[in-house]
Amino acid sequence: MKRESAGLVETKCHPIPEEIALEHGGRLAPATVAYETYGKLNRELSNAILICHALSGDAHAAGWHKGEEKPGWWDIIIGPGKALDTDNFFVICSNVLGGCKGTTGPSSLNPKTGKPYGLDFPFITVKDMVDVQKRLLDHLGIDKLFAVIGGSFGGMQVLQWCVSYPKMVRLAVPIATSAYSSPQQIAFNEVGRRAITSDPDWDNGNYYGRFPPTPPARGLSLARMIGHITYLSDESMHQKFGRRLQGKTEFGFDLASPDFQVESYLSYHGDAFVKRFDANSYLYITKAIDYFDLTKNGTLSLAEAFKGTSTKFLVISISSDWLYPPYQCKEIAEALSANDIDVRHCTIRSNYGHDAFLLESGQMNYTIQNFLSRRSVGDVMIKDVVTIRQGSSVEEAAMIMMTEGVTHLPVTDADGKLAGIVTAWDVSKAVALKLTLLEEIMTRNVVISAQEDPVEQAAKRMNEHNISALPVVDANHWVIGMITSDGVSRLVSVCR
Amino acid sequence: MKRESAGLVETKCHPIPEEIALEHGGRLAPATVAYETYGKLNRELSNAILICHALSGDAHAAGWHKGEEKPGWWDIIIGPGKALDTDNFFVICSNVLGGCKGTTGPSSLNPKTGKPYGLDFPFITVKDMVDVQKRLLDHLGIDKLFAVIGGSFGGMQVLQWCVSYPKMVRLAVPIATSAYSSPQQIAFNEVGRRAITSDPDWDNGNYYGRFPPTPPARGLSLARMIGHITYLSDESMHQKFGRRLQGKTEFGFDLASPDFQVESYLSYHGDAFVKRFDANSYLYITKAIDYFDLTKNGTLSLAEAFKGTSTKFLVISISSDWLYPPYQCKEIAEALSANDIDVRHCTIRSNYGHDAFLLESGQMNYTIQNFLSRRSVGDVMIKDVVTIRQGSSVEEAAMIMMTEGVTHLPVTDADGKLAGIVTAWDVSKAVALKLTLLEEIMTRNVVISAQEDPVEQAAKRMNEHNISALPVVDANHWVIGMITSDGVSRLVSVCR
Numbered sequence: 003m004k005r006e007s008a009g010l011v012e013t014k015c016h017p018i019p020e021e022i023a024l025e026h027g028g029r030l031a032p033a034t035v036a037y038e039t040y041g042k043l044n045r046e047l048s049n050a051i052l053i054c055h056a057l058s059g060d061a062h063a064a065g066w067h068k069g070e071e072k073p074g075w076w077d078i079i080i081g082p083g084k085a086l087d088t089d090n091f092f093v094i095c096s097n098v099l100g101g102c103k104g105t106t107g108p109s110s111l112n113p114k115t116g117k118p119y120g121l122d123f124p125f126i127t128v129k130d131m132v133d134v135q136k137r138l139l140d141h142l143g144i145d146k147l148f149a150v151i152g153g154s155f156g157g158m159q160v161l162q163w164c165v166s167y168p169k170m171v172r173l174a175v176p177i178a179t180s181a182y183s184s185p186q187q188i189a190f191n192e193v194g195r196r197a198i199t200s201d202p203d204w205d206n207g208n209y210y211g212r213f214p215p216t217p218p219a220r221g222l223s224l225a226r227m228i229g230h231i232t233y234l235s236d237e238s239m240h241q242k243f244g245r246r247l248q249g250k251t252e253f254g255f256d257l258a259s260p261d262f263q264v265e266s267y268l269s270y271h272g273d274a275f276v277k278r279f280d281a282n283s284y285l286y287i288t289k290a291i292d293y294f295d296l297t298k299n300g301t302l303s304l305a306e307a308f309k310g311t312s313t314k315f316l317v318i319s320i321s322s323d324w325l326y327p328p329y330q331c332k333e334i335a336e337a338l339s340a341n342d343i344d345v346r347h348c349t350i351r352s353n354y355g356h357d358a359f360l361l362e363s364g365q366m367n368y369t370i371q372n373f374l375s376r377r378s379v380g381d382v383m384i385k386d387v388v389t390i391r392q393g394s395s396v397e398e399a400a401m402i403m404m405t406e407g408v409t410h411l412p413v414t415d416a417d418g419k420l421a422g423i424v425t426a427w428d429v430s431k432a433v434a435l436k437l438t439l440l441e442e443i444m445t446r447n448v449v450i451s452a453q454e455d456p457v458e459q460a461a462k463r464m465n466e467h468n469i470s471a472l473p474v475v476d477a478n479h480w481v482i483g484m485i486t487s488d489g490v491s492r493l494v495s496v497c498r
Numbered sequence: 499m500k501r502e503s504a505g506l507v508e509t510k511c512h513p514i515p516e517e518i519a520l521e522h523g524g525r526l527a528p529a530t531v532a533y534e535t536y537g538k539l540n541r542e543l544s545n546a547i548l549i550c551h552a553l554s555g556d557a558h559a560a561g562w563h564k565g566e567e568k569p570g571w572w573d574i575i576i577g578p579g580k581a582l583d584t585d586n587f588f589v590i591c592s593n594v595l596g597g598c599k600g601t602t603g604p605s606s607l608n609p610k611t612g613k614p615y616g617l618d619f620p621f622i623t624v625k626d627m628v629d630v631q632k633r634l635l636d637h638l639g640i641d642k643l644f645a646v647i648g649g650s651f652g653g654m655q656v657l658q659w660c661v662s663y664p665k666m667v668r669l670a671v672p673i674a675t676s677a678y679s680s681p682q683q684i685a686f687n688e689v690g691r692r693a694i695t696s697d698p699d700w701d702n703g704n705y706y707g708r709f710p711p712t713p714p715a716r717g718l719s720l721a722r723m724i725g726h727i728t729y730l731s732d733e734s735m736h737q738k739f740g741r742r743l744q745g746k747t748e749f750g751f752d753l754a755s756p757d758f759q760v761e762s763y764l765s766y767h768g769d770a771f772v773k774r775f776d777a778n779s780y781l782y783i784t785k786a787i788d789y790f791d792l793t794k795n796g797t798l799s800l801a802e803a804f805k806g807t808s809t810k811f812l813v814i815s816i817s818s819d820w821l822y823p824p825y826q827c828k829e830i831a832e833a834l835s836a837n838d839i840d841v842r843h844c845t846i847r848s849n850y851g852h853d854a855f856l857l858e859s860g861q862m863n864y865t866i867q868n869f870l871s872r873r874s875v876g877d878v879m880i881k882d883v884v885t886i887r888q889g890s891s892v893e894e895a896a897m898i899m900m901t902e903g904v905t906h907l908p909v910t911d912a913d914g915k916l917a918g919i920v921t922a923w924d925v926s927k928a929v930a931l932k933l934t935l936l937e938e939i940m941t942r943n944v945v946i947s948a949q950e951d952p953v954e955q956a957a958k959r960m961n962e963h964n965i966s967a968l969p970v971v972d973a974n975h976w977v978i979g980m981i982t983s984d985g986v987s988r989l990v991s992v993c994r
Contacts, residue, residue: 007979010691107991125751185735185760189727192761202698231685239681245795253789255522255621257781264681265688281566285753300739324820
């Protein structure tokens with residue numbers, strides 16, 4: 003299968019002139035949302051997928067910016083032939099509110115002062131971020147998302163989408179995330195913030211506009227280094243660095259320069275982070291992460307939090323993720339199940355730790371692609387099914403088949419329940435044997451399907467019994483639809 | 499069983515006037531070692547146990563300092579009736595070289611300048627620290643340790659002892675430790691150091707002697723907070739803090755004061771750490787930890803590293819420890835086994851994370867006490883055993899029993915191999931039945947023991963067979979000793 007790039011892309015901006023009322027009482031106006039899109043929105047406006055980025059991400063999820071050496075941060079799964087196939091889907095990613103990559107955040111100009119907000123920026127929550135994404139979708143004319151997908155803090159946004167706008171999300175894929183920040187996650191965020199606010203260059207957030215620029219580089223770099231450790235696993239660090247020395251053959255006995263590759267690597271990436279991220283955004287976003295809790299600090303059960311959503315979920319956890327351990331995804335899946343919501347929980351086997359959702363190309367593509375192409379029988383069945391009453395004649399059956407253009411005719415009893423099925427082939431058999439009563443030719447042990455069965459299951463059943471259509475029945479055994487192999491194969495050709 | 503305190507104790511100082519040549523070429527003179535002792539050294543000088551402390555520990559392991567509110571850091575296992583029973587053992591703990599609690603370190607006066615060393619303090623290693631402990635033992639007149647015990651960085655010192663002075667250590671208990679620092683451990687140490695050296699008050703280590711004192715408090719506090727997270731488990735943080743707020747009922751929306759208890763707790767302990775620890779010591783000791791690697795950066799296998807030690811090991815890991823995960827202890831145990839060294843590896847079941855070795859009083863006492871009281875049969879068997887040759891008469895046997903004062907007499911064949919055993923009770927039976935030949939009364943299926951069997955096993959065997967003595971045989975089936983229930987019970991009464 004071809005796996006290509008989304009090509010050259012650009013970040014666009016959507017202005018929001020009207021005032022935004024924030025969850026915790028603050029107000030913001032005007033605002034801007036930076037976003038990118040890949041693929042085309044179809045005529046039915048039904049193929050939009052929203053991607054939510056993690057703490058240090060941005061709107062540039064896929065494809066290439068002119069002149070840059072690296073593609074977008076989730077290029078592994080977005081593009082022609084990939085799980086988020088831009089030949090079929092319209093993929094959208096926006097920078098979060100409070101960020102520093104185009105969307106309004108603490109480094110944006112405060113219209114009241116004409117200077118960057120700094121700590122005058124209002125406190126924002128994951129709910130506020132999702133609300134701003136909703137405004138972007140309104141602008142794009144999308145009132146229903148085919149899917150919302152994101153990992154880590156992006157997964158929190160996915161969950162918030164399903165709670166804030168339950169009717170708007172058809173499929174949701176939260177990855178390596180949690181329905182609330184755990185004390186350990188809060189603790190790591192707090193030491194990161196502490197690193198920044200302890201840096202004298204932070205200066206209570208007023209570090210903008212100095213020349214030459216002197217952001218709180220040591221603090222932000224250190225915060226990133228701490229975070230970076232938590233995104234890797236012990237095992238992956240063994241593999242990646244071991245105890246190898248950096249540019250020396252013996253220990254340096256020197257506090258100023260690193261001895262080990264792992265120190266040098268973290269330091270390099272910490273410094274690089276300073277060039278691309280704003281320290282105040284780091285503070286505001288990590289606070290929003292800490293505050294995130296769908297149980298509203300225990301006043302709701304998680305099951306209650308998800309009440310009212312009809313979204314179908316694929317929850318993905320990562321075996322070696324110790325920052326967002328699999329049990330947190332399991333809690334999400336169980337709370338969804340408790341609401342009878344259709345949910346699959348799968349665990350990616352990976353040594354990469356939390357970062358695996360950005361790295362495990364094969365498993366991520368396979369798992370997400372399968373989920374996106376999965377439909378339930380109810381989604382694809384023919385709903386206006388013609389049936390025939392028990393006791394009818396073969397001739398009557400043949401007449402209906404001809405006028406309705408069908409080859410399979412469910413036979414119902416006096417209560418309307420499925421009693422058998424008769425096919426065009428049965429009719430031709432009756433002709434050969436000179437039989438006239440339906441009873442003599444109909445099949446009584448009908449292979450059936452239920453509305454909520456996955457399409458794959460129905461397809462498998464048709465294959466096994468070598469038949470090309472199944473009646474779909476409800477709990478009363480009334481025929482509510484029909485699934486045909488023609489319908490299934492059309493589906494597969496669209497979604498692969 | 500009574501479990502008491504070691505009582506009021508004081509830290510003593512031992513001066514080392516002669517120059518110390520350090521592993522990496524530096525030299526140090528004079529030096530001082532701060533230490534404490536609990537219990538009394540016995541006449542045979544055979545009951546000394548050395549305790550090695552962790553990164554932030556000191557010589558005050560047990561008992562109480564006058565006027566202080568807390569006992570020593572490992573009071574849970576040291577004292578009358580505890581695993582390190584000060585009624586039986588002479589327990590020693592000293593502050594490590596490079597520390598700041600009485601032993602010479604970067605905050606000590608440099609005799610050349612009359613000012614604190616600061617960064618002029620030479621780089622030190624775990625081997626150097628152990629060498630200084632050895633000098634203290636020389637001073638105390640101890641040439642063989644009954645045991646060396648320590649957790650975390652203390653466990654590294656335990657391992658180093660067994661490599662540096664293999665003949666001096668009878669039993670070793672490394673706990674929640676590793677034979678080398680992993681890249682993840684190095685990474686956490688490095689971000690801690692980075693926090694300190696990024697603090698302007700650190701001033702390249704020259705922060706001593708200011709008035710009022712201005713140590714790099716923000717940096718050291720932050721380093722401690724980072725470390726503290728790694729000493730706890732995700733699970734224990736859920737239990738201890740959950741998402742409870744600190745002194746408020748709603749989120750503060752304020753970057754200056756903590757929202758959650760976990761933040762407040764870490765911050766409090768970070769600040770408290772500044773009052774009791776020296777930032778430069780933190781740098782030097784964490785560097786020594788990073789450098790620690792018994793495999794000498796892969797030039798030796800771990801099995802080769804342990805070659806030559808005859809110490810018996812109990813390696814203890816902690817189920818929820820993610821900083822020093824159980825697999826690291828398993829590696830140690832396997833490398834020891836590869837050398838045919840007597841080693842037991844057990845895992846404490848605890849949710850406390852790395853800190854469990856300081857908290858799990860019950861399991862720590864039980865496991866260590868069992869190990870310390872464990873002897874092998876070879877340690878306690880009677881070595882000069884009188885035997886009798888097959889073919890002798892009952893009368894001859896009775897004569898030997900009387901003159902030697904024994905009740906059990908192994909019977910040997912012409913090759914000197916064990917052929918049976920005869921007891922005083924057998925002799926009296928012979929008298930009653932008027933039998934005269936040894937063959938007629940001796941037991942042929944002798945229950946035996948081997949020199950390397952644990953005493954518990956021999957005791958269990960005696961119990962099962964309702965007998966009070968077992969011949970100890972070697973691989974040739976020659977009798978090399980005798981273990982009696984009297985001997986075992988004496989042992990138990992001493993060691994409990």
